[in-house]
Structures are given as C-alpha cells and as structure tokens.
Amino acid sequence: MAQEYSKDGADSVESPRPFLSRSQPSIHPGLHPSVTDVPVTPAIDNSAYQSGSSGADESYFTRNIHKGGNNTMAPQSPTEAASGATSNQDILRRMSMGSPKMQRKDSLFEIDPRAANPSLSLSGGMISATFCIPYSLKYRKGQAWGLTSRRGTSALFDSFTYLSSDKTPWNHTLVGWTGEIDNSVDLTPPDTPPAAGPAQVVPLNKNSAPIPVDAFAQPAAPAQADGIHISQADKKQLERQLAHEKSGRTIPVWLADNVESDGDGDITLKDQARWRRFAESELYTLFHYKQHEPTNGRAERQAWADYYRMNQMFANRILEVYKPGDIVMIHDYHLLLLPSMLRQRVPHMYISFFLHIPFPSSEFLRCLPRRKDVLEGVLGANLIGFQSYSYSRHFVSCCTRVLGFPSDSDGVDAYGAKVTVCVFPIGIDAATIERLAFDDPGVDGKVAALREMYKGKKVIVGRDRLDTVRGVAQKLMAFETFLERYPEWREKVVLIQVTSPTSVEEEKEDSGNKIANKVAELVAKINGLYGSLGFSPVQHYPQYLSQEEYLALLRVADIGLITSTRDGMNTTSLEYVVCQRDDHGPLILSEFSGTAGSLKDAIHINPWDLSGVAHQIDAALSMSEELKRAMHSNLYRHVTTKDVHSWSSSFIKRLFTVLGSHNATIATPLLDKAALVAQYRAAKKRLFMFDYDGTLTPIVGDPAAAVPSEKVIRTLTALAGDEQNAVWVISGRDQEFLGRYLGHIKNLGFSAEHGSFMRHPGSTVWENLAETFDMGWQKEVMACFQKYTELTPGSFIERKRCALTWHYRPSDPELGAHNARECQKELEKTVGKAWDVEVMAGKANLEVRPTFINKGEIAKRLVDSYGREVGQPPEFTMCLGDDFTDEDMFRALNRSHLPQEHVFSITVGASSKMTLAHWHLLEPADVISSIALLNGGETNVADLGPLSVIEGHIPDQMPGEHIPDEVPGDKL
Numbered sequence: 009m010a011q012e013y014s015k016d017g018a019d020s021v022e023s024p025r026p027f028l029s030r031s032q033p034s035i036h037p038g039l040h041p042s043v044t045d046v047p048v049t050p051a052i053d054n055s056a057y058q059s060g061s062s063g064a065d066e067s068y069f070t071r072n073i074h075k076g077g078n079n080t081m082a083p084q085s086p087t088e089a090a091s092g093a094t095s096n097q098d099i100l101r102r103m104s105m106g107s108p109k110m111q112r113k114d115s116l117f118e119i120d121p122r123a124a125n126p127s128l129s130l131s132g133g134m135i136s137a138t139f140c141i142p143y144s145l146k147y148r149k150g151q152a153w154g155l156t157s158r159r160g161t162s163a164l165f166d167s168f169t170y171l172s173s174d175k176t177p178w179n180h181t182l183v184g185w186t187g188e189i190d191n192s193v194d195l196t197p198p199d200t201p202p203a204a205g206p207a208q209v210v211p212l213n214k215n216s217a218p219i220p221v222d223a224f225a226q227p228a229a230p231a232q233a234d235g236i237h238i239s240q241a242d243k244k245q246l247e248r249q250l251a252h253e254k255s256g257r258t259i260p261v262w263l264a265d266n267v268e269s270d271g272d273g274d275i276t277l278k279d280q281a282r283w284r285r286f287a288e289s290e291l292y293t294l295f296h297y298k299q300h301e302p303t304n305g306r307a308e309r310q311a312w313a314d315y316y317r318m319n320q321m322f323a324n325r326i327l328e329v330y331k332p333g334d335i336v337m338i339h340d341y342h343l344l345l346l347p348s349m350l351r352q353r354v355p356h357m358y359i360s361f362f363l364h365i366p367f368p369s370s371e372f373l374r375c376l377p378r379r380k381d382v383l384e385g386v387l388g389a390n391l392i393g394f395q396s397y398s399y400s401r402h403f404v405s406c407c408t409r410v411l412g413f414p415s416d417s418d419g420v421d422a423y424g425a426k427v428t429v430c431v432f433p434i435g436i437d438a439a440t441i442e443r444l445a446f447d448d449p450g451v452d453g454k455v456a457a458l459r460e461m462y463k464g465k466k467v468i469v470g471r472d473r474l475d476t477v478r479g480v481a482q483k484l485m486a487f488e489t490f491l492e493r494y495p496e497w498r499e500k501v502v503l504i505q506v507t508s509p510t511s512v513e514e515e516k517e518d519s520g521n522k523i524a525n526k527v528a529e530l531v532a533k534i535n536g537l538y539g540s541l542g543f544s545p546v547q548h549y550p551q552y553l554s555q556e557e558y559l560a561l562l563r564v565a566d567i568g569l570i571t572s573t574r575d576g577m578n579t580t581s582l583e584y585v586v587c588q589r590d591d592h593g594p595l596i597l598s599e600f601s602g603t604a605g606s607l608k609d610a611i612h613i614n615p616w617d618l619s620g621v622a623h624q625i626d627a628a629l630s631m632s633e634e635l636k637r638a639m640h641s642n643l644y645r646h647v648t649t650k651d652v653h654s655w656s657s658s659f660i661k662r663l664f665t666v667l668g669s670h671n672a673t674i675a676t677p678l679l680d681k682a683a684l685v686a687q688y689r690a691a692k693k694r695l696f697m698f699d700y701d702g703t704l705t706p707i708v709g710d711p712a713a714a715v716p717s718e719k720v721i722r723t724l725t726a727l728a729g730d731e732q733n734a735v736w737v738i739s740g741r742d743q744e745f746l747g748r749y750l751g752h753i754k755n756l757g758f759s760a761e762h763g764s765f766m767r768h769p770g771s772t773v774w775e776n777l778a779e780t781f782d783m784g785w786q787k788e789v790m791a792c793f794q795k796y797t798e799l800t801p802g803s804f805i806e807r808k809r810c811a812l813t814w815h816y817r818p819s820d821p822e823l824g825a826h827n828a829r830e831c832q833k834e835l836e837k838t839v840g841k842a843w844d845v846e847v848m849a850g851k852a853n854l855e856v857r858p859t860f861i862n863k864g865e866i867a868k869r870l871v872d873s874y875g876r877e878v879g880q881p882p883e884f885t886m887c888l889g890d891d892f893t894d895e896d897m898f899r900a901l902n903r904s905h906l907p908q909e910h911v912f913s914i915t916v917g918a919s920s921k922m923t924l925a926h927w928h929l930l931e932p933a934d935v936i937s938s939i940a941l942l943n944g945g946e947t948n949v950a951d952l953g954p955l956s957v958i959e960g961h962i963p964d965q966m967p968g969e970h971i972p973d974e975v976p977g978d979k980l
C-alpha cells in the first residue's frame with residue numbers, strides 16, 4: 009500500500025559551503041577577514057540557520073508522496089544522505105533503524121520481564137517518556153502529517169528503537185510532546201527534488217545559500233497570528249500515523265494554549281516555545297553552571313506554571329495507557345516533576361528517571377527558586393540514573409542539603425523511602441557507526457578527498473553545538489596558544505571546527521550571537537596571525553555536515569579535540585573513537601565532560617588551562633604509534649561494548665534489582681481509617697500512645713521550636729477528655745518540655761526521656777524509673793559529645809536529667825552526619841562497653857540512655873496496667889511514632905497478646921519505611937486529622953471506604969526496604 013507520508017529525516021537544503029570544497033578560502037597573515045572579499049568565518053547570525061528550509065522540507069515530503077514514499081526509517085539512499093544537512097545525531101538515529109543488534113541471548117534474558125522477581129508481577133509493558141517525540145511535524149489541514157527525524161538526543165532515540173525492536177521482549181510505548189508544529193506554507197514547487205549531490209564546490213561567502221534549519225528545536229513560526237488550529241480529526245490522524253513507529257507505539261502529548269481543549273477536541277497553538285522555556289532557560293542553564301539575572305519574576309512564574317502543566321499533561325497521557333506492572337522510564341530535565349506526579353496517582357508504579365545532562369552542586373542548585381519542587385519531583389522515582397558519578401553525588405548531596413533528607417552514596421531516604429541513585433553513562437550505537445564509517449564507498453571517497461586536501465598536515469577535529477558550554481572559544485584560544493608556543497607546528501597543523509547552532513532557548517535568545525561572534529573573531533585572529541596566502545590553520549564550518557562528510561572527517565582526524573566546560577555526555581567523542589578504528593588518533597577530552605569519567609584512556613584536559621591544552625596537543629601530535637594504539641584499543645573496547653543497547657539493558661537490570669529489593673508486597677499500608685473508626689466505636693476501653701517529635705509535630709530546624717500547634721492541643725484535649733480513653737505522650741523529650749507545652753491538658757499521661765520518667769493522667773508527680781541507675785556514664789558521654797561539638801560547627805548538646813542528646817541539625821548536613829557516625833562508633837567502643845547504655849541515632853541527633861529504659865517497656869507496662877485495671881486488655885490500642893526509638897513500642901505491641909484487629913500501630917512516614925508498625929501515615933498533619941475523626945465530626949464510616957482486614961503475620965523483625973509511596977508533590 010502506498011504510504012501517505014515520509015518520515016525520513018533528510019533535510020533537503022544543501023550546506024552553503026560543502027565541506028569538501030577544494031577551493032578553500034584563505035587569508036593572508038595579518039589580514040583581517042573584514043578586509044578580504046572572501047571571509048573564512050563571517051560573524052554568524054543564528055537566524056541564518058533558521059531561514060529558508062521549510063519549503064525544501066516540503067518539497068521532499070511532496071516528492072515522497074508522489075513516489076509513494078516509504079514510511080519506514082530505512083537508511084537514506086546515498087543521494088538523500090548526501091543532500092541532507094545532517095548532524096551526527098541524525099546519523100546515529102538513522103543507522104540504528106536498520107542496524108544489526110549486538111545482543112547476546114543471555115543479556116536479553118537478563119532484561120526479560122519474566123526474569124525479574126515474580127512478586128513484582130511485571131506486565132511486560134514499558135512506557136518511555138521523553139520531552140519530544142523523535143519526529144519533527146509538519147501540519148497541513150485535513151491531510152497526512154509530514155514526519156521528519158528530529159535532530160539531537162540520538163542515543164536516546166536509538167535506545168527507544170532498540171526497546172521497540174523484536175530484539176527485546178518488551179512491549180514498548182513512547183510518550184512525548186509533538187514538539188513545535190510547523191504549518192508554514194510550502195514555497196517549493198511540489199516536484200522540486202531536494203538539493204543533492206556529494207561535495208558540491210560552493211565557497212562560503214556572504215552570498216552563499218542559507219544555512220539549513222535546525223529541525224531539532226527551532227520553533228516554527230505559526231503561519232497565522234492567531235495561532236495554529238488543529239482539529240480533533242487531524243489529531244487523530246497523527247496518532248494513527250505514530251501508532252506503529254519504530255520507536256514503539258508513539259503517543260503524542262498535545263500541549264495547547266487553549267487550556268480547556270487539551271484532551272479531546274480541537275486545539276490552538278500560539279506560543280509553542282512556552283513548554284520548553286522553564287526547562288531550557290532556568291534548568292539547563294543552571295545545571296550547566298550558568299545563571300542569569302532575575303527579571304521582575306512574572307515571566308519566571310509563567311514559565312514555571314507552563315512547566316508544571318506540561319508535566320501534568322504527560323502524567324495524564326501516561327495514565328491513559330498505563331497498566332499495573334508496567335515500567336515507566338522518564339527521561340531528562342524537561343520532566344523532573346513527572347515521577348512524583350505519577351507516584352501520587354499510582355503509589356506503587358515502577359518508575360525510573362534518567363538525567364541526560366549534568367546535575368549541579370548544591371551551591372548552584374540552591375540558587376534555583378524552585379529547587380525543592382524539582383528535587384521532590386524527581387524523588388518520586390524508584391531509581392534515578394546519571395551520566396557520571398559526580399552528578400549523582402551532587403544530586404544526593406542536594407537532597408540532603410536542600411531537603412534535609414538523609415542520604416548515602418546509594419541514594420536518598422525520602423520520607424523514609426529509599427530512592428536509589430546510580431551512574432549509567434550512555435553509549436552510542438557503535439556497531440552501526442562503524443558499519444557506516446567503514447563499509448560505505450561514499451565515505452571512503454570523502455576520506456580520500458580530505459587526505460588529499462590536507463596532505464602533509466596534521467588534522468585536529470572539533471564538532472560542537474554553538475552553546476557556550478561546549479567550549480569552542482576555549483578550544484580556539486588553546487589552539488592559538490599552541491601555535492604560539494610550539495612554532496614548529498605552524499603550517500603543519502589544521503584545526504577543522506564544525507559548529508551547529510544551539511538548540512537551547514536561552515542561548516538562542518541571549519548569548520547565541522555573542523558566542524558566534526566571539527568564535528568568528530578568534531578564527532579570524534588565528535588565521536590572521538598564523539595563516540598564509542595558501543593556508544588557514546583554522547577551518548571553521550558553521551553548518552551541519554552530511555553523514556558521509558562527518559564520518560569521513562572523524563576518520564581522517566589525527567586528534568579529536570573536545571573542550572566543553574560542562575557537558576552531560578559527549579557523543580562526538582565516542583563516534584570519533586569508533587572512526588579511529590584503523591588510525592588510533594588520540595582523543596583530547598575535557599575533564600568537565602560527563603564522558604571523561606568513562607573514557608579513562610583519553611587525554612584529559614582542563615579547557616580553562618590554555619597552556620595545558622596546548623601542551624597536550626603537542627604531546628598528542630608527537631605521541632608514538634605504539635602508545636596511540638594502546639590508548640585507542642582501550643577506548644575502542646569501551647565504546648563498542650558499553651554501547652547504547654548495553655546502556656538500556658544495564659538500566660533495566662538495575663531497576664529489576666532495585667524493585668526486587670524494595671519488594672512491594674511488604675510495603676506498609678496506609679492507615680485504614682474506616683477500620684480505625686469502627687474499632688474505636690466498638691471498644692469500651694481504649695489506649696493511645698503518641699510519640700512527640702515527628703509524630704505530633706513536624707521535625708524543625710531548632711528542636712526548641714517544635715512546639716505543639718493549637719490544633720494539636722485541641723485534638724489531644726478532646727481525646728483525653730473522653731473517659732473511655734487513656735491517652736499518653738511517650739517521648740524522648742524531658743519533663744520540663746512536656747510539662748510546659750502539654751502539661752495543662754487534663755488527663756494526659758506522659759513518659760519523658762524515652763521511658764526514664766512517667767507522669768500518670770491527672771497527676772503532677774513524675775515517677776523516676778531510672779532512680780537506682782548509676783549515672784557515671786554521663787560524664788564520659790559529655791566529654792565525647794563536647795569533642796564532636798567542637799568539630800561540628802552549629803551542633804550542640806541537650807542535657808536532660810537522664811538521657812543526653814547531641815544535635816547536629818543546624819550544622820552542615822554532611823559534616824554532621826559524618827561526625828555523628830564517628831561519635832557513635834567511638835561511644836559504642838568506649839562507654840557502650842563499660843556501661844549498660846544504648847547509643848541511638850535519631851533524626852539529626854545522637855542520644856544515649858540506659859538500655860533497660862525504652863519506650864517499649866513503657867508501652868508494655870501501659871497495656872498490662874490498663875488490662876489489670878479494667879479486668880481485660882484494651883479493646884482498642886493506637887500507637888504512633890516516627891523514628892527508631894518508637895519501633896520499641898511497635899515491637900512490644902506485636903509481642904503482646906492483644907488481638908491484631910484491636911491494635912493500630914502506625915509509623916509516620918512513607919509506606920516503604922522499615923518498620924514493625926502495621927500501618928503508616930505520611931506526616932504529623934495526617935496524624936492529627938485521623939485523631940480528629942475519632943473525636944467526632946467527620947466520622948461517617950461509610951464515607952471512609954471499605955473496611956480492610958489486617959492480613960498476614962505480624963512481623964517481628966524489620967522487613968526490607970519497600971517501594972516509596974506518597975512523596976509529597978509539587979503544589980503550584
């Protein structure tokens with residue numbers, strides 16, 4: 009059947025200056041380009057990149073319709089390939105479509121959903137969420153949509169293709185925004201073939217043809233001022249077209265300006281760039297260590313609202329197709345809020361997140377006004393992957409410093425739920441790159457032409473997007489330093505630098521032209537200083553290359569030079585390694601690129617150290633063949649084995665492990681309020697035991713400020729006012745604190761200092777249970793605490809009558825946690841051995857108290873004594889706590905002979921928390937509202953949902969970690 013549309017990615021506009029032009033323009037030393045007729049590198053106006061391509065796209069589209077164009081993503085014909093202004097990302101993507109997969113059966117088995125822990129009940133469905141679908145879209149009312157390959161993020165698109173192929177057992181669905189939809193009018197006559205032909209000789213000058221559009225991210229200007237209107241029928245048409253793509257069933261997210269029409273119905277698109285604004289102007293820049301001045305705040309608020317809504321629309325779309333047991337893989341910084349949005353709606357969803365760009369240190373992230381929202385947003389995932397160890401370390405440290413969550417190198421404890429953090433450097437489809445680079449006579453021809461062109465010269469190659477962080481200016485300055493310091497290389501080395509336009513909104517708006525101009529100036533300066541009539545040491549090509557040109561260039565290079573100042577993963581460096589299979593050219597790689605961590609055998613440089621880079625260029629050019637071969641062989645092995653398929657597989661395997669160890673089946677359920685109320689009403693005698701910090705009041709920075717709210721006092725007063733209720737607060741706090749803030753509540757009982765003291769309801773007298781215990785240990789503990797207080801600025805000691813507490817919440821969280829571990833070790837080795845005391849790690853504190861005194865003893869004592877008093881055990885026991893010390897109470901209740909359905913032991917925190925409690929509530933506010941239910945008012949049991957029965961045995965030891973449950977999400 010004839011296909012109605014083309015989705016081949018070839019741009020049909022030819023480069024203004026074919027890369028293999030033999031008529032290389034040159035500049036005489038000392039002559040500035042401005043005084044020559046043929047400037048080698050004119051100042052770049054980025055708009056040139058965007059002009060005049062749409063018509064050509066359309067002609068290609070039309071041509072394919074006329075030919076009954078194929079709707080598969082088969083590799084381009086040589087003509088098409090040569091005619092397309094193609095980036096290396098395009099190459100990667102295209103090649104992967106028809107590439108042989110380098111998969112072994114055993115590795116496939118490892119990612120087979122049936123190989124995962126059966127308790128996970130995986131469905132075999134996988135949903136990938138990425139900001140944009142892999143196609144740029146062309147809209148013409150009432151007709152088939154035009155689909156062309158989207159530039160950029162090639163490795164990721166390759167991984168989707170792999171997951172969707174029959175090489176993996178997954179049923180893969182891809183969810184992504186449509187991207188900016190182009191409905192511009194096609195000015196090219198329908199039958200005009202795309203500009204074609206290899207290696208046209210057209211010199212680059214001011215009169216040359218426009219540089220091709222960046223189809224990756226350039227928003228197409230809407231044809232009508234009132235926006236683009238897309239009917240429901242046309243939306244459905246696209247959805248049909250996308251349903252069977254190689255990247256998997258592809259489901260577009262429609263983001264429209266008319267809010268009310270996002271789902272079904274017609275939509276209107278006006279400001280299409282708005283959906284990327286916050287991510288690209290705020291997040292991308294900050295994550296790359298660049299900051300901009302704040303505006304009046306209005307634009308930022310709007311950008312944030314759009315970002316939030318865009319994430320919500322993704323969540324809605326995913327939930328339309330999600331089935332229990334599916335795995336959801338979320339990609340990159342546009343979708344940071346999505347994990348928590350999904351988690352809130354489906355608490356046990358299996359979610360992973362991968363960040364493809366760098367993650368900044370907390371010093372930078374804390375500058376972001378929405379820092380908490382983005383961190384909490386991503387913490388809804390079970391597994392979070394980063395490109396390099398330093399990014400994962402930064403993330404973990406931000407969670408501790410910004411959110412106050414405990415963390416270690418394995419991950420973050422978010423509301424008691426463990427979120428695992430891992431490093432997975434992405435790879436490329438190396439086998440296909442190699443095939444394209446070496447098995448194509450077209451590439452061989454270009455290699456030969458380039459070699460001829462640069463005969464007798466060493467060739468250094470750079471290919472970068474013109475973002476400031478790619479370090480093109482630094483590269484040129486280092487090259488200038490090299491020519492200055494090592495005059496013997498002058499006229500013997502050429503730097504071929506290819507730049508494509510930035511895809512980042514911020515850069516396009518603000519600094520795109522600045523950096524382009526700077527690059528142009530530097531090129532002119534170097535060529536002026538070190539060039540000659542017949543030779544320019546820097547050849548700058550501000551354009552996309554065809555696939556063949558690009559691969560040929562990487563093959564002929566003597567050195568690959570990457571000088572990014574910050575870069576998630578540099579795929580050019582990986583492609584260079586593959587293309588150097590036979591020649592072993594060294595790779596000089598910025599230590600600020602995420603790739604540096606994996607490519608140990610590259611020559612690592614600091615791009616800011618111009619002399620250092622110059623020195624390494626000299627060293628690489630002078631390197632022995634033997635050393636080059638040895639270094640390259642390690643690089644090559646790495647790049648060809650750690651490819652994009654291996655990346656997908658490792659990430660999935662790791663997710664299996666993480667989900668398996670979290671085992672959803674033992675997650676603590678959310679408190680069944682209906683059962684609670686029913687049992688409360690049925691019981692004649694009821695016992696309540698409340699912990700204080702973290703249970704009745706939230707944990708706050710200064711422990712002295714954790715005073716009970718009016719609501720807490722009202723609720724406890726009402727509860728204790730019912731004579732059928734025995735209500736106790738069992739806390740590590742001292743008598744003084746509890747007496748001052750809660751002592752006035754009639755009929756409230758207290759246990760202070762973890763059970764050392766008791767005050768019965770109605771009494772004002774405190775009973776000392778530790779009276780006979782020798783307190784000699786306190787002196788030694790104080791000495792140790794004092795030592796660590798000095799070592800930990802901000803920390804302090806709370807001296808109670810019996811227990812001693814060292815607090816480090818006001819201190820640097822990492823230093824505090826480290827010193828607390830050291831202090832605990834020291835105390836356990838010394839005082840802990842000599843005395844019968846326990847050293848307990850609390851929430852940003854360390855406490856020491858006699859071992860025989862603990863909250864569990866008090867709970868046991870209360871259950872027994874109320875049983876004795878009434879002649880039968882309490883028919884309703886509710887016990888709540890949030891930390892380690894409260895587990896003693898839960899254990900005591902589990903060991904009691906109380907019927908299970910009469911006991912409500914509740915931990916405050918996530919369902920995945922390790923606990924002996926039967927139930928969980930998320931935070932202190934939920935505790936108070938649950939108690940309010942018992943006090944009357946909202947106690948319509950029927951409204952609380954079905955009664956659930958506590959099933960299974962009562963655990964008497966800590967279960968393993970569970971899947972995170974509700975992570976408070978983001979509220980606008």
Ligand SMILES: O=P(O)(O)OC[C@H]1O[C@@H](O)[C@H](O)[C@@H](O)[C@@H]1O
Nearest residue numbers: 699700701711739740741806813
């Ligand atoms: O047992 P609770 O109420 O959670 O309190 C734990 C600790 O919380 C801290 O904030 C107090 O300063 C300590 O004195 C107390 O021991």
